[in-house]
Amino acid sequence: MRMSHLFGRTLRDAPGDAELPSHRLMLRSALIRPLGAGIYSLLPIGWRVIRKIEGIIREEIDAIGGQEMMMPVVHPADLWRESGRYDQVGPELARFQDRGERDMVLAMTHEEVVTDLARQEIGSYRQLPQLIYHLQTKWRDEPRSRGGLIRVREFTMKDSYSLDLDEAGLDVSYRNHWRAYERIFRRCGLRFVVVGADTGMMGGSASHEFMALSPHGEDIVLLCPTGDYADNQEVATFRRDAPAAEAPLPMEEVETPNATTIQKLADFLDVPLSRTAKAVFFRGDSGRFVFAVIRGDLDVNETKLRKAAGENGLTPATPEEIRAVGAEPGYGSPVGVRDALIVADESVRDSPNLVAGANRPGWHLRNVNLGRDYEAQVVADIASAAAGFPCPVCGTPLAAERAIEVGNIFKIGTRYSEPMGATYLDAEGRSHPIVMGCYGIGSGRLAATVVEQHHDDRGIAWPASIAPFHVSLLALGGGNDAAPTEAADRLYDELTAAGIEVLYDDRSDRAGVKFNDADLIGCPLRLSVSARTLANGQAELKPRAAAESTFLPLAEVVPTVRGLLDGMMAGLDGSRSD
RNA sequence: CGGGGAGUAGCGCAGCCCGGUUAGCGCGCAGCGUUCGGGACGCUGAGGUCGGAGGUUCGAAUCCUCUCUCCCCGACCA
Numbered sequence: 001m002r003m004s005h006l007f008g009r010t011l012r013d014a015p016g017d018a019e020l021p022s023h024r025l026m027l028r029s030a031l032i033r034p035l036g037a038g039i040y041s042l043l044p045i046g047w048r049v050i051r052k053i054e055g056i057i058r059e060e061i062d063a064i065g066g067q068e069m070m071m072p073v074v075h076p077a078d079l080w081r082e083s084g085r086y087d088q089v090g091p092e093l094a095r096f097q098d099r100g101e102r103d104m105v106l107a108m109t110h111e112e113v114v115t116d117l118a119r120q121e122i123g124s125y126r127q128l129p130q131l132i133y134h135l136q137t138k139w140r141d142e143p144r145s146r147g148g149l150i151r152v153r154e155f156t157m158k159d160s161y162s163l164d165l166d167e168a169g170l171d172v173s174y175r176n177h178w179r180a181y182e183r184i185f186r187r188c189g190l191r192f193v194v195v196g197a198d199t200g201m202m203g204g205s206a207s208h209e210f211m212a213l214s215p216h217g218e219d220i221v222l223l224c225p226t227g228d229y230a231d232n233q234e235v236a237t238f239r240r241d242a243p244a245a246e247a248p249l250p251m252e253e254v255e256t257p258n259a260t261t262i263q264k265l266a267d268f269l270d271v272p273l274s275r276t277a278k279a280v281f282f283r284g285d286s287g288r289f290v291f292a293v294i295r296g297d298l299d300v301n302e303t304k305l306r307k308a309a310g311e312n313g314l315t316p317a318t319p320e321e322i323r324a325v326g327a328e329p330g331y332g333s334p335v336g337v338r339d340a341l342i343v344a345d346e347s348v349r350d351s352p353n354l355v356a357g358a359n360r361p362g363w364h365l366r367n368v369n370l371g372r373d374y375e376a377q378v379v380a381d382i383a384s385a386a387a388g389f390p391c392p393v394c395g396t397p398l399a400a401e402r403a404i405e406v407g408n409i410f411k412i413g414t415r416y417s418e419p420m421g422a423t424y425l426d427a428e429g430r431s432h433p434i435v436m437g438c439y440g441i442g443s444g445r446l447a448a449t450v451v452e453q454h455h456d457d458r459g460i461a462w463p464a465s466i467a468p469f470h471v472s473l474l475a476l477g478g479g480n481d482a483a484p485t486e487a488a489d490r491l492y493d494e495l496t497a498a499g500i501e502v503l504y505d506d507r508s509d510r511a512g513v514k515f516n517d518a519d520l521i522g523c524p525l526r527l528s529v530s531a532r533t534l535a536n537g538q539a540e541l542k543p544r545a546a547a548e549s550t551f552l553p554l555a556e557v558v559p560t561v562r563g564l565l566d567g568m569m570a571g572l573d574g575s576r577s578d
Numbered sequence: 579c580g581g582g583g584a585g586u587a588g589c590g591c592a593g594c595c596c597g598g599u600u601a602g603c604g605c606g607c608a609g610c611g612u613u614c615g616g617g618a619c620g621c622u623g624a625g626g627u628c629g630g631a632g633g634u635u636c637g638a639a640u641c642c643u644c645u646c647u648c649c650c651c652g653a654c655c656a
Binding site for chain 1: 579583584588589590591605606613614615616617618647648649650651652653654655656
C-alpha cells in the first residue's frame with residue numbers, strides 16, 4: 001500500500017476527549033473514526049488488523065471442528081419471547097417494529113437463532129455433536145459505552161455454539177474452546193489469565209472469562225500468586241476464619257448518636273469492624289425486599305447476593321422502603337424486621353455477639369446473634385473478596401488486578417433447548433434436549449486490548465501476527481534526488497512479490513514526518529532508503545521494538561526481512577505455555 | 579439513571595465572568611519558492627450556521643430558558 005493513496009490520515013493530536021491509550025492511538029493512527037457514542041468506522045488500516053485477528057480466530061475454531069456460517073442481525077421478537085429473554089433483558093436489547101408493525105429486535109447475541117436452527121436441523125443423536133460459529137455484528141445499547149473500541153454498542157463478535165448429547169459432551173466442547181482461546185490470544189500477543197465468572201444474562205451452569213490484565217480494565221480479577229486460583233471478583237471466594245467459639249451474651253441496647261455508618265459505629269464504641277453487623281437493603285426484581293446482613297469488615301457482593309436471593313436484579317432500596325419493613329436507615333438490623341427476605345453472610349453466622357442496629361435512630365444493639373435474636377431465610381457466601389484476602393485454595397493473600405474481558409465461554413446447557421424444544425432422539429427413541437455451550441470473542445475489543453498492552457510513547461507496536469502491514473518502507477529525502485524513491489520503488493515491488501505486506505511511505509514529506517508516522521502506526525519492521533544509505537548500496541532496517549537499527553545491502557533486504565518476520569511469527573504460534 | 583466536564587475551522591485550543599471592530603491562535607489543508615534523516619521556513623490563500631431553538635438587548639460566541647450531542651466517574655453490563 002502506498003501511503004500517498006491511503007484513505008485516512010494520521011493525527012498529530014488526538015481529540016481531547018479520548019483518554020485511553022488505545023483509543024487515542026487508534027484514532028491518531030487512522031484505524032478508527034467515531035460516528036456516534038459507541039459506534040465506530042474501521043478505516044482501511046484498522047480493518048486490516050481486524051481481518052488478521054479474525055483470520056486467527058477462524059483458523060483456531062476451524063481446528064477444533066468449527067463450521068463457519070452466518071446468522072441474521074434482525075430477529076423476530078417472538079423468537080426472543082420463546083426463550084423468555086424478550087422480557088428478561090433490559091433496554092440494552094434494541095426493539096423496534098417493521099412496517100407491518102411486527103415486533104423485531106436487533107441481535108445482541110444469537111442463542112435463540114442457533115437453538116431455532118438446531119431444532120429444525122437436528123433430530124437424531126447421530127447428528128451430534130456439532131460446532132457452528134459466525135462473525136457477526138451485534139448491537140447492545142449499553143448504558144455507557146466508553147474507551148474507544150473497549151466498550152462499544154455496535155461491534156463484531158465471533159460467537160460459536162456447541163451442540164452436544166449430554167453434559168459429558170459439553171465438557172469436551174468447553175475444554176476444546178478453552179484451548180482454542182488460549183491459542184488465539186497467544187497468537188495475538190496478548191498476556192491474559194483465565195478466571196471463573198458469573199453466567200449473567202446467558203444463564204447456564206459454568207463460565208470462564210479470558211482476561212487481559214490492564215490498568216484500564218473494567219473488571220477486577222482476584223489471583224493467587226501461587227497460580228492455584230483465579231476468579232472474577234464478582235464470583236471470587238476466600239478462606240474464612242474458623243467460627244469463633246464464644247458463648248452468646250445477653251443482648252442489650254446502647255445509645256449511639258450519629259453512628260450512621262459502620263465506621264462511625266466502630267469508632268464510637270471502640271470495637272473492631274469485625275465485631276459489627278452491617279445491613280444492606282435492596283429491592284429485588286420480583287418486588288421482594290432483600291435484607292442482606294454481613295460482618296462490618298466485609299462488603300456485600302451483589303452478584304453473589306442476587307444468586308443467593310434468587311433474584312434477576314437488585315436495586316438499592318429507598319429509605320421509605322427500608323422503614324416499611326421495620327428497619328431504619330443507618331441503624332438497621334434484621335432484629336424484628338418483617339416482610340423481608342433476610343440473607344445472612346456466613347460471617348455473621350460464625351461471629352457471635354455482634355453490634356447491630358436497633359432499627360431506631362441513635363441506637364444499636366450489642367451481642368446480636370443469628371438464630372437467637374433473628375432468623376435468616378438464606379445463609380450463604382455473599383461477601384466480596386478483595387486484595388489481601390486469603391486464597392480459598394491455599395490461604396496465600398490474593399492479588400487484585402484490573403483486567404479487560406476479551407473472551408468468554410459458557411456452559412448454557414439446556415437453558416435454551418428446553419424452552420424452545422430443541423431435542424434429539426437417542427438410540428432407544430427417547431427425546432432429550434440438546435446440551436449447548438456458547439463462546440464469544442469481540443474482535444474490535446481484542447484489537448484495542450492488544451494496543452493497550454503493546455504501545456509506547458511514540459505509538460503502537462503491533463505483534464507481527466496482527467500488524468496491519470509487516471513493513472513500513474520509507475523513501476527519505478526526495479527533492480531533486482530521485483535515487484531514494486527509485487530504490488524504494490524497487491524494494492516495494494520485491495517485498496510485495498515475496499508476499500510481504502508493505503506500507504510504503506512514498507509521500508513527499510520530510511524524514512521526520514515519516515519516522516513519526518511509522519512509529520505511530522507501529523508495523524513490526526521499518527525499512528528506510530536515502531541518499532545516505534544508498535551511498536553504500538544499503539537500506540536501514542529497524543524493528544519497531546528495537547532501539548537500534550542496522551544497515552544491510554539492498555540485495556539482502558527481502559531474505560533478511562523474511563527471516564525476521566518468520567522468527568516473530570514463530571514466537572506467536574500459539575503453543576507457548578506460560 | 580446519578581455526579582462531573584465539554585461543544586468556537588479537519589485536529590488542538592483562546593475569547594465567555596465584565597455583551598460592542600471584520601471571531602482569533604497553533605497544527606493541518608491549497609498555491610509558489612527555498613529546504614530535505616526525527617513532525618522545516620517564507621509569502622499568498624481557502625476554510626466558521628460559535629451544537630440547536632427561543633428569549634433579553636440598539637447590539638449576543640458572551641446574559642437567560644429549553645434542548646441535542648459527546649467525554650469522564652459511578653450505577654448497569656455475554
